[in-house]
Amino acid sequence: MTQSTDEELLSPAETIDLENCAREPIHIPGRIQPRGALLVVRESDGHVVQCSTNVPEVLGRGTADVLGAHLSEVLGADDGPRLLTHVAQHPDLAPHNPVEIRTGAARATPTDAILHRPPLRAGAEPVVVIELEPAVVRPLSFPNTYQSVRAALADLDRAGTLPELFGTAARHVRQLTGFDRVMIYRFDADHNGEVVAEAKREDLNSFHGLHYPATDIPRQARALYEKNWIRLIDDVGYVPCEIVPTDLPTTGQPLDLTYSTLRSVSPIHLEYLANMGVGASMSISLLRDGKLWGLIACHHYSGPHHPPYAVRAAAEFLGAALSVLLVAQSEEDRLAASRTSSRLLAGLVADSRDQDTALVEALTADARLLDLVGADGAVVVAEGRFASLGHVPDDAGIALLADWFADRLAAADDEVLAIDSLRVAAPDLAAHLPDVAGVLGVHLNDGQVVLWLRDEVLRSVDWGGDPHNKAIARSEGDTVRLSPRKSFDRWREVVSGHSDPWTEDAVETAGALRSHLVEALYLAGRRDVRAAEALQRSLLPESLPDTPGWTVTARYEPAGGGFVGGDWYDALRLPSGALGLVVGDVTGHGLQAAASMGQLRNTLRAALVQAGTARGAVEQVAETVRWTMPGQIATLVVAVVDLDRGSVEYVTAGHPPPFFLVPGEGVVWGRLLGGPPLGLGALRFEAGTTSIAPGGALVLYSDGLFERRDESLKVGLRRLAGTFAEHVGDVDAVLRETRDPASEDDATLLVLRRRTDPAEPDDGRA
Numbered sequence: 130m131t132q133s134t135d136e137e138l139l140s141p142a143e144t145i146d147l148e149n150c151a152r153e154p155i156h157i158p159g160r161i162q163p164r165g166a167l168l169v170v171r172e173s174d175g176h177v178v179q180c181s182t183n184v185p186e187v188l189g190r191g192t193a194d195v196l197g198a199h200l201s202e203v204l205g206a207d208d209g210p211r212l213l214t215h216v217a218q219h220p221d222l223a224p225h226n227p228v229e230i231r232t233g234a235a236r237a238t239p240t241d242a243i244l245h246r247p248p249l250r251a252g253a254e255p256v257v258v259i260e261l262e263p264a265v266v267r268p269l270s271f272p273n274t275y276q277s278v279r280a281a282l283a284d285l286d287r288a289g290t291l292p293e294l295f296g297t298a299a300r301h302v303r304q305l306t307g308f309d310r311v312m313i314y315r316f317d318a319d320h321n322g323e324v325v326a327e328a329k330r331e332d333l334n335s336f337h338g339l340h341y342p343a344t345d346i347p348r349q350a351r352a353l354y355e356k357n358w359i360r361l362i363d364d365v366g367y368v369p370c371e372i373v374p375t376d377l378p379t380t381g382q383p384l385d386l387t388y389s390t391l392r393s394v395s396p397i398h399l400e401y402l403a404n405m406g407v408g409a410s411m412s413i414s415l416l417r418d419g420k421l422w423g424l425i426a427c428h429h430y431s432g433p434h435h436p437p438y439a440v441r442a443a444a445e446f447l448g449a450a451l452s453v454l455l456v457a458q459s460e461e462d463r464l465a466a467s468r469t470s471s472r473l474l475a476g477l478v479a480d481s482r483d484q485d486t487a488l489v490e491a492l493t494a495d496a497r498l499l500d501l502v503g504a505d506g507a508v509v510v511a512e513g514r515f516a517s518l519g520h521v522p523d524d525a526g527i528a529l530l531a532d533w534f535a536d537r538l539a540a541a542d543d544e545v546l547a548i549d550s551l552r553v554a555a556p557d558l559a560a561h562l563p564d565v566a567g568v569l570g571v572h573l574n575d576g577q578v579v580l581w582l583r584d585e586v587l588r589s590v591d592w593g594g595d596p597h598n599k600a601i602a603r604s605e606g607d608t609v610r611l612s613p614r615k616s617f618d619r620w621r622e623v624v625s626g627h628s629d630p631w632t633e634d635a636v637e638t639a640g641a642l643r644s645h646l647v648e649a650l651y652l653a654g655r656r657d658v659r660a661a662e663a664l665q666r667s668l669l670p671e672s673l674p675d676t677p678g679w680t681v682t683a684r685y686e687p688a689g690g691g692f693v694g695g696d697w698y699d700a701l702r703l704p705s706g707a708l709g710l711v712v713g714d715v716t717g718h719g720l721q722a723a724a725s726m727g728q729l730r731n732t733l734r735a736a737l738v739q740a741g742t743a744r745g746a747v748e749q750v751a752e753t754v755r756w757t758m759p760g761q762i763a764t765l766v767v768a769v770v771d772l773d774r775g776s777v778e779y780v781t782a783g784h785p786p787p788f789f790l791v792p793g794e795g796v797v798w799g800r801l802l803g804g805p806p807l808g809l810g811a812l813r814f815e816a817g818t819t820s821i822a823p824g825g826a827l828v829l830y831s832d833g834l835f836e837r838r839d840e841s842l843k844v845g846l847r848r849l850a851g852t853f854a855e856h857v858g859d860v861d862a863v864l865r866e867t868r869d870p871a872s873e874d875d876a877t878l879l880v881l882r883r884r885t886d887p888a889e890p891d892d893g894r895a
Contacts, residue, residue: 160393161367189234239264295326308427363432443511504581514887538572552626568629571643583628695722833874
């Protein structure tokens with residue numbers, strides 16, 4: 130059937146076909162099934178205002194004689210008044226059905242009168258619908274009704290899981306009603322259906338596992354199932370009987386048969402049943418929170434089948450009981466799943482705090498991460514690493530997916546995101562990841578994510594779950610428009626590219642894990658920061674060299690935001706008596722940057738001692754980095770100062786040039802030498818030379834001292850030089866007034882000042 134919309138419903142007289150069946154006004158068909166007759170009686174005076182065209186077969190009176198007559202004339206002096214009294218005594222008629230009467234010309238046919246008040250617009254004159262069905266000859270005794278229902282309830286109560294509950298309900302409804310096949314249908318959030326249990330004749334092929342699209346039960350049909358819980362078609366080949374007149378005289382509108390037991394059904398549905406070889410059908414609604422959760426569907430193949438009203442009422446009662454038990458069992462299953470998830474979550478959280486195991490390894494060591502939310506694959510990207518388990522894309526696909534998800538969550542300012550169809554959410558990305566249908570992800574921070582993946586739902590589903598159904602598919606050929614096979618084909622089109630939907634519990638569990646992982650990463654980060662700080666400070670000089678006639682002062686300030694960078698400074702006396710000065714900056718933050726800084730610092734110290742010159746030392750270090758630290762990049766400024774003559778040789782490797790304080794001239798910048806950073810392949814560097822007169826100074830620094838996001842580097846360098854000239858000798862003032870308080874980079878300042886009088890005591894100021 131076609132997809133239902135909010136379009137206006139068709140009029141009852143319009144022809145119904147596959148193109149417009151979603152607009153079929155099935156609650157006002159203007160027809161009934163011929164297994165009984167229908168009367169509409171005005172409550173105020175008991176006169177018949179509408180009837181079905183088959184009343185002559187049931188009552189022995191023509192429609193012209195029935196319409197306008199008092200009910201006592203139509204049903205007899207005893208039964209007519211008795212029904213009217215019954216109506217007056219019961220505002221709610223449903224619990225008091227049926228009323229047994231006698232019909233036929235001789236008033237000798239036992240008949241069930243089933244009464245209800247139809248929906249009417251506000252202010253309309255009240256009427257009552259009376260449906261007359263022959264009472265079945267088979268006796269309805271204590272053993273075959275009450276005891277059957279009691280036994281069914283006891284078995285339902287003993288069922289410990291939803292599959293057991295479904296199977297038990299199907300078996301008992303079949304025993305009670307005598308249908309050849311009874312199925313339990315369950316609907317998903319999009320109203321697609323699945324047969325989750327069945328009880329059948331042994332010779333019938335199984336429909337267990339059959340799927341069909343939501344369009345097989347249009348919107349208006351679902352609405353009816355939520356209002357009228359049971360519907361019987363005792364003979365699929367019936368010829369409907371018209372209701373005359375078509376419009377209810379008291380309203381001028383077609384009679385609403387929402388609560389009718391004889392309501393004629395859609396011809397499209399009858400065609401579907403006939404193509405399946407079904408002779409009779411009955412359905413019972415299963416509701417959860419007032420919404421249609423599923424159906425008990427009964428099929429009969431050996432011809433018409435008419436369970437009496439009392440049996441149908443008992444089956445409806447079982448459906449109502451099953452609805453209640455479904456809610457209870459679903460809640461119990463949810464709680465059991467929640468307890469399982471809590472245990473899995475607790476274990477994963479505990480493992481994530483293991484200081485000796487990387488987070489990605491702790492989370493992917495076994496299948497617990499998959500079991501936590503019911504996923505087919507999982508990916509963890511954290512702390513500069515990634516790991517996966519289960520069914521996942523290749524490394525390139527993982528990188529694409531992780532980057533897209535991190536960007537999507539960051540842009541939406543969300544922490545958790547669940548997607549049932551990557552093809553719908555990100556078509557371009559899905560084209561590169563054809564094996565990924567659903568994704569549930571959490572964003573930790575800085576691009577770190579945990580992703581759960583689900584395969585396309587079709588991969589594990591086959592029509593009907595029974596190979597015998599393939600024979601049915603072949604026998605249908607192209608002549609059958611409507612059938613389970615073709616419904617399954619349409620369902621495949623609907624759900625193609627989709628995974629099973631992520632439940633609210635799964636999303637909440639993922640969010641709970643995220644909270645714990647963020648905390649674990651924070652704690653691990655603090656441990657790393659403390660370790661990096663300890664390593665970095667242990668590699669800075671404990672004291673600066675004693676240089677008569679000179680003052681050496683240094684300051685180091687770590688990065689803000691809890692980061693530890695790769696800055697360092699060094700000052701050491703060389704075998705020649707010269708003073709070596711160094712400021713360097715390793716790219717990156719954290720423990721790795723601090724460790725790389727330590728390697729470079731020690732390598733450069735050895736090179737300075739061996740080479741004795743700034744150029745020779747830097748070239749030796751560049752060679753060492755090339756062979757022993759691939760991928761590592763660092764900037765350097767190295768100066769070697771002859772303390773007796775005041776001459777300076779300096780080299781820069783990707784680092785800002787030093788500047789000098791020249792007495793009488795102010796700040797003078799060192800020559801731009803253009804050397805690239807270490808690690809970019811250069812092995813030859815140019816050296817600059819100058820000299821420091823008494824009262825002058827040499828200043829080395831890192832970019833964290835002057836860089837600001839809202840200004841150019843030239844402006845920052847001019848500010849640094851101007852501040853130093855203003856606060857000569859006060860390095861703390863220079864650091865305080867030059868550095869950006871919001872900087873996330875560390876800052877280093879190293880100053881060598883030549884005292885005017887060599888005998889002047891060193892006051893510790895630059």
